[in-house]
Amino acid sequence: xxxxxxxxxxxxxxxxxxxxxxxxxxxxxxxxxxxxxxxxxxxxxxxxxxxxxxxxxxxxxxxxxxxxxxxxxxxxxxxxxxxxxxxxxxxxxxxxxxxxxxxxxxxxxxxxxxxxxxxxxxxxxxxxxxxxxxxxxxxxxxxxxxxxxxxxxxxxxxxxxxxxxxxxxxxxxxxxxxxxxxxxxxxxxxxxxxxxxxxxxxxxxxxxxxxxxxxxxxxxxxxxxxxxxxxxxxxxxxxxxxxxxxxxxxxxxxxxxxxxxxxxxxxxxxxxxxxxxx
Amino acid sequence: xxxxxxxxxxxxxxxxxxxxxxxxxxxxxxxxxxxxxxxxxxxxxxxxxxxxxxxxxxxxxxxxxxxxxxxxxxxxxxxxxxxxxxxxxxxxxxxxxxxxxxxxxxxxxxxxxxxxxxxxxxxxxxxxxxxxxxxxxxxxxxxxxxxxxxxxxxxxxxxxxxxxxxxxxxxxxxxxxxxxxxxxxxxxxxxxxxxxxxxxxxxxxxxxxxxxxxxxxxxxxxxxxxxxxxxxxxxxxxxxxxxxxxxxxxxxxxxxxxxxxxxxxxxxxxxxxxxxxxxxxxxxxxxxxxxxxxxxxxxxxxxxxxxxxxxxxxxxxxxxxxxxxxxxxxxxxxxxxxxxxxxxxxxxxxxxxxxxxxxxxxxxxxxxxxxxxxxxxxxxxxxxxxxxxxxxxxxxxxxxxxxxxxxxxxxxxxxxxxxxxxxxxxxxxxxxxxxxxxxxxxxxxxxxxxxxxxxxxxxx
Numbered sequence: 001x002x003x004x005x006x007x008x009x010x011x012x013x014x015x016x017x018x019x020x021x022x023x024x025x026x027x028x029x030x031x032x033x034x035x036x037x038x039x040x041x042x043x044x045x046x047x048x049x050x051x052x053x054x055x056x057x058x059x060x061x062x063x064x065x066x067x068x069x070x071x072x073x074x075x076x077x078x079x080x081x082x083x084x085x086x087x088x089x090x091x092x093x094x095x096x097x098x099x100x101x102x103x104x105x106x107x108x109x110x111x112x113x114x115x116x117x118x119x120x121x122x123x124x125x126x127x128x129x130x131x132x133x134x135x136x137x138x139x140x141x142x143x144x145x146x147x148x149x150x151x152x153x154x155x156x157x158x159x160x161x162x163x164x165x166x167x168x169x170x171x172x173x174x175x176x177x178x179x180x181x182x183x184x185x186x187x188x189x190x191x192x193x194x195x196x197x198x199x200x201x202x203x204x205x206x207x208x209x210x211x212x213x214x215x216x217x218x219x220x221x222x223x224x225x226x227x228x229x230x231x232x233x234x235x236x237x238x239x240x241x242x243x244x245x246x247x248x249x250x251x252x253x254x255x256x257x258x259x260x261x262x263x264x265x266x267x268x269x270x271x272x273x274x275x276x277x278x
Numbered sequence: 279x280x281x282x283x284x285x286x287x288x289x290x291x292x293x294x295x296x297x298x299x300x301x302x303x304x305x306x307x308x309x310x311x312x313x314x315x316x317x318x319x320x321x322x323x324x325x326x327x328x329x330x331x332x333x334x335x336x337x338x339x340x341x342x343x344x345x346x347x348x349x350x351x352x353x354x355x356x357x358x359x360x361x362x363x364x365x366x367x368x369x370x371x372x373x374x375x376x377x378x379x380x381x382x383x384x385x386x387x388x389x390x391x392x393x394x395x396x397x398x399x400x401x402x403x404x405x406x407x408x409x410x411x412x413x414x415x416x417x418x419x420x421x422x423x424x425x426x427x428x429x430x431x432x433x434x435x436x437x438x439x440x441x442x443x444x445x446x447x448x449x450x451x452x453x454x455x456x457x458x459x460x461x462x463x464x465x466x467x468x469x470x471x472x473x474x475x476x477x478x479x480x481x482x483x484x485x486x487x488x489x490x491x492x493x494x495x496x497x498x499x500x501x502x503x504x505x506x507x508x509x510x511x512x513x514x515x516x517x518x519x520x521x522x523x524x525x526x527x528x529x530x531x532x533x534x535x536x537x538x539x540x541x542x543x544x545x546x547x548x549x550x551x552x553x554x555x556x557x558x559x560x561x562x563x564x565x566x567x568x569x570x571x572x573x574x575x576x577x578x579x580x581x582x583x584x585x586x587x588x589x590x591x592x593x594x595x596x597x598x599x600x601x602x603x604x605x606x607x608x609x610x611x612x613x614x615x616x617x618x619x620x621x622x623x624x625x626x627x628x629x630x631x632x633x634x635x636x637x638x639x640x641x642x643x644x645x646x647x648x649x650x651x652x653x654x655x656x657x658x659x660x661x662x663x664x665x666x667x668x669x670x671x672x673x674x675x676x677x678x679x680x681x682x683x684x685x686x687x688x689x690x691x692x693x694x695x696x697x698x699x700x701x702x703x704x705x706x707x708x709x710x711x712x713x714x715x716x717x718x719x720x721x722x723x724x725x726x727x728x729x730x731x732x733x734x735x736x737x738x
Binding site: 013014017018020021022024025028029032100101102103104105106172173175272273275276 | 312323325370373374375376377389391393400402403407410411414415416417418419420
């Protein structure tokens with residue numbers, strides 16, 4: 001056991017030191033120079049959520065019929081924000097840290113991971129704020145909350161995978177950042193995040209059939225799982241209660257693992273060249 | 279590490295015993311080339327166009343060819359070479375920032391690189407935070423940096439500034455901090471690129487002390503890239519000269535330094551002759567800057583070696599081609615490249631040429647007056663100005679490559695002033711001496727200009 005921790009420390013100790021340093025720096029710099037400082041990390045989502053709550057919940061009356069829908073909405077949007085932030089910052093991170101990579105040798109996947117950890121911290125704070133809203137909305141919590149960490153791990157894995165793939169491409173082709181902007185919009189509207197899935201299903205016919213397929217997207221699947229397990233077990237359609245075929249249920253997970261494997265593979269294959277190509 | 283056993287046999291590593299130490303850096307048949315893009319754009323569109331056209335879109339440039347050498351523990355290893363010779367690439371390969379195409383590089387121990395100034399410093403962080411971040415990047419834990427923090431700050435002489443943001447530092451302070459982190463970090467191998475120009479004189483002296491002390495430490499290995507032959511001679515146990523991506527010489531520092539200086543001057547001469555050759559091929563229609571059809575050739579070039587001491591006399595030649603029948607003169611000016619200004623000029627009507635046509639004439643210039651410096655001889659060919667006894671008009675001037683550059687280097691000399699202290703000195707005198715002598719001078723001037731009284735300036 002001792003030798004195992006020692007071996008792990010030898011292998012990843014350096015990477016962890018660098019990661020800690022970079023994450024700390026990023027976090028420190030994020031609210032640098034602002035009057036309220038770190039308080040913004042809680043204040044900002046709080047205020048944004050208030051705006052969204054009023055616009056979507058009260059003004060547009062977007063709802064699936066349950067009183068908790070506004071909170072469900074916030075949860076979905078903050079989860080999706082995590083994905084866009086991780087990929088958006090992550091894909092630029094290699095190039096942005098170029099001056100560093102050209103001067104010191106360190107495992108360069110760390111810069112992508114540090115970007116994702118930064119987003120993960122925001123996600124944690126956002127979830128806390130959602131929790132506050134949920135308490136006000138009298139949400140019923142169940143034992144399913146225990147699944148939440150696993151769902152978040154899946155969401156993290158899929159975001160990191162996309163970030164790794166795009167970061168690698170971005171070193172060679174700066175077009176990727178624009179492509180991602182468009183692509184992320186497309187993905188966003190292909191998922192039941194600002195609209196309830198029941199909206200689409202109710203239209204019937206071909207739409208209903210397509211709507212089910214939306215859940216095969218691992219991002220949609222994990223966000224729906226997060227909603228389902230965290231605050232709204234009754235109203236949220238998930239892959240578990242929509243599909244019966246075990247293959248369909250397995251599909252998003254297989255895709256996540258495949259993408260993550262591909263991301264790591266393509267990143268590792270090219271990472272030696274990053275310092276030269278940039 | 280076996281650093282403890284090394285400490286026991288506290289012997290300075292030098293050219294004779296370095297081989298007894300274990301190899302700490304093993305560079306084995308390393309080849310490296312870069313892809314230089316032929317198109318400017320680096321986008322998907324360009325990549326697609328290249329792909330459809332079946333062109334590579336880049337040119338392969340070989341930077342290092344089969345480089346092999348070993349550095350032993352405790353050595354101070356110098357690498358010299360001309361710009362673009364592959365030194366920095368080699369250093370980046372050693373620091374594992376680049377990876378070799380072929381061959382292998384084996385580093386045993388913790389390597390601390392100082393490759394370009396300001397290694398990964400963030401201007402928004404304070405000096406202290408930057409030290410910790412930088413240390414983390416170099417692979418030191420928080421505790422390890424704690425242990426060396428005071429040392430770093432003291433060496434950088436920035437005790438009062440560590441809680442200031444880095445953007446408020448002067449550029450010199452930033453460099454000093456970065457350099458201090460690199461050299462005070464407790465690594466086994468220190469890789470330094472062009473660092474001897476860091477900081478002011480006092481800081482340089484400190485660095486000098488540091489290098490001298492690290493030389494004597496048999497556990498610390500240093501790899502230094504520099505253009506400064508003085509540094510190579512002062513610190514290095516061995517040195518290596520890289521030329522066109524290949525190891526030209528490796529061995530004792532004197533030999534390497536000599537070969538390097540020689541290669542530099544050779545290259546300079548080759549460049550000039552190549553350029554002239556090219557101009558010849560392109561036809562004589564286009565004259566170099568300063569020349570014309572009236573005077574198509576005017577060139578100053580050194581006959582003596584281009585690096586001389588103050589005891590030497592510099593001999594050079596002027597080649598000209600002038601065919602108009604009237605009288606003409608050469609005027610030669612000595613420009614001081616580093617300090618600026620014109621050190622000396624022959625005057626417009628001093629050197630009258632006797633032969634017309636394409637000729638070469640020779641001159642000499644004693645150098646005993648000068649301190650160390652880089653001088654350029656600029657020759658002009660002049661004809662008398664009609665109606666003016668003293669003036670001349672320039673017909674052609676030998677500029678750029680037609681001018682001749684030479685260098686004065688003498689261990690007795692200083693770099694700062696133009697005239698050396700052996701040729702000129704300011705003497706201290708008493709007030710009385712000063713006053714009487716000045717009085718005499720005033721009287722003398724008065725007597726010279728008698729009849730035309732003028733206002734005198736009387737010192738207090």
